[in-house]
Amino acid sequence: MSDFISSGWSYWVTIIALGGVAFCLWLLFTQRSFLKKDVEADNTGHEWDGITEYNYPVPTWWTVMYVGLCAVGLGIMFLYPALGSNPGQVGYTSAKQAEEEKAAYLESLKPVYAKFDGQTIEQLAANEDARKLGERLFLNNCAQCHGSDAKGSPNFPNLTDSDWLWGGKPEQIHQTITEGRHGMMAPLAAVVSNEEANQIAHYVRSLSGLSSDPTLAPLGQVKFQAVCAACHGMDGKGNQLLGAPNLTDDVWLNSSSREVIVKTILEGRSGIMPAQKNTLTPEQIKMLAAYVWGLSNNK
Ligand code: HEC
Numbered sequence: 046m047s048d049f050i051s052s053g054w055s056y057w058v059t060i061i062a063l064g065g066v067a068f069c070l071w072l073l074f075t076q077r078s079f080l081k082k083d084v085e086a087d088n089t090g091h092e093w094d095g096i097t098e099y100n101y102p103v104p105t106w107w108t109v110m111y112v113g114l115c116a117v118g119l120g121i122m123f124l125y126p127a128l129g130s131n132p133g134q135v136g137y138t139s140a141k142q143a144e145e146e147k148a149a150y151l152e153s154l155k156p157v158y159a160k161f162d163g164q165t166i167e168q169l170a171a172n173e174d175a176r177k178l179g180e181r182l183f184l185n186n187c188a189q190c191h192g193s194d195a196k197g198s199p200n201f202p203n204l205t206d207s208d209w210l211w212g213g214k215p216e217q218i219h220q221t222i223t224e225g226r227h228g229m230m231a232p233l234a235a236v237v238s239n240e241e242a243n244q245i246a247h248y249v250r251s252l253s254g255l256s257s258d259p260t261l262a263p264l265g266q267v268k269f270q271a272v273c274a275a276c277h278g279m280d281g282k283g284n285q286l287l288g289a290p291n292l293t294d295d296v297w298l299n300s301s302s303r304e305v306i307v308k309t310i311l312e313g314r315s316g317i318m319p320a321q322k323n324t325l326t327p328e329q330i331k332m333l334a335a336y337v338w339g340l341s342n343n344k
Pocket residue numbers: 183186187188189190191200201202204208209210211212218221222226227228229288315316317318319321333334337
């Protein structure tokens with residue numbers, strides 16, 4: 046596929062590339078005094094403190110090198126993609142090179158993972174070598190969102206507690222990492238007024254024992270059961286099939302403040318855990334699942 050939006054650019058690049066070589070050769074031609082070996086070097090007439098400047102012909106070795114480099118340049122342009130969208134004779138592309146290097150890298154990893162073959166996620170979690178490997182994978186691939194200690198940050202869940210949006214069984218964590226997850230709460234401003242959102246927020250805060258207004262919370266409860274319970278459950282304990290969080294504990298994706306809860310109700314929220322199946326190998330994903338599971342299950 047060409048990187049150019051029109052063939053004009055391809056010609057433009059070709060002209061610059063070939064023109065560059067032509068310019069170099071022209072420059073050499075204008076300095077061709079090397080051809081006239083017998084010519085005496087001109088005295089330029091410049092003299093400083095007894096040092097005279099001469100205009101000697103360019104040495105032959107230098108000329109040969111110069112012409113040689115022009116030839117090498119033309120050779121490279123012929124073999125590799127250099128002249129606009131011309132792919133070159135050897136069929137090189139940087140994407141292909143990256144693919145090959147990745148394949149070679151994955152091949153070189155095989156022995157590292159081979160010794161863990163056939164072990165379950167629980168067994169891997171208990172294995173010190175596997176844990177170290179998992180930790181390195183985590184630091185390289187997951188820490189940017191979940192933190193290097195896996196404790197998360199606002200909107201990125203803590204993976205070291207035993208509170209799970211999508212379930213904490215080994216196979217559920219494995220599924221989360223492999224396929225990714227998308228937690229979606231639609232905005233409810235169309236069905237809940239600002240005042241009602243405030244009442245519901247008081248009720249939600251009361252579920253986890255946070256301060257709330259005792260007259261507004263019961264009004265919020267009625268509305269909660271009508272609008273929110275479908276996902277968060279009648280008791281507010283959440284639903285792992287939908288990734289709907291438990292609202293009765295003290296673990297919050299963002300914040301437990303009344304303002305944030307009202308905003309969540311009116312504007313909704315969404316959290317995306319990116320799928321890793323196209324980035325990491327199955328062995329790496331299993332190692333990571335074991336590492337994450339171990340964070341809250343290893344003694
Ligand atoms: C781009 C940011 C990002 C990266 C990178 C990322 N995650 Fe996540 N992850 C999230 C978000 C956001 C969620 C919460 C999804 C939701 O709201 O439902 C999440 C959720 C999870 C969960 C589910 C937590 C629960 O409570 O059920 C696990 C397990 C997890 N991530 C593990 C990993 C691992 C292992 C990696 C590295 C391979 C990783 N994540 C990389 C953003 C990220």
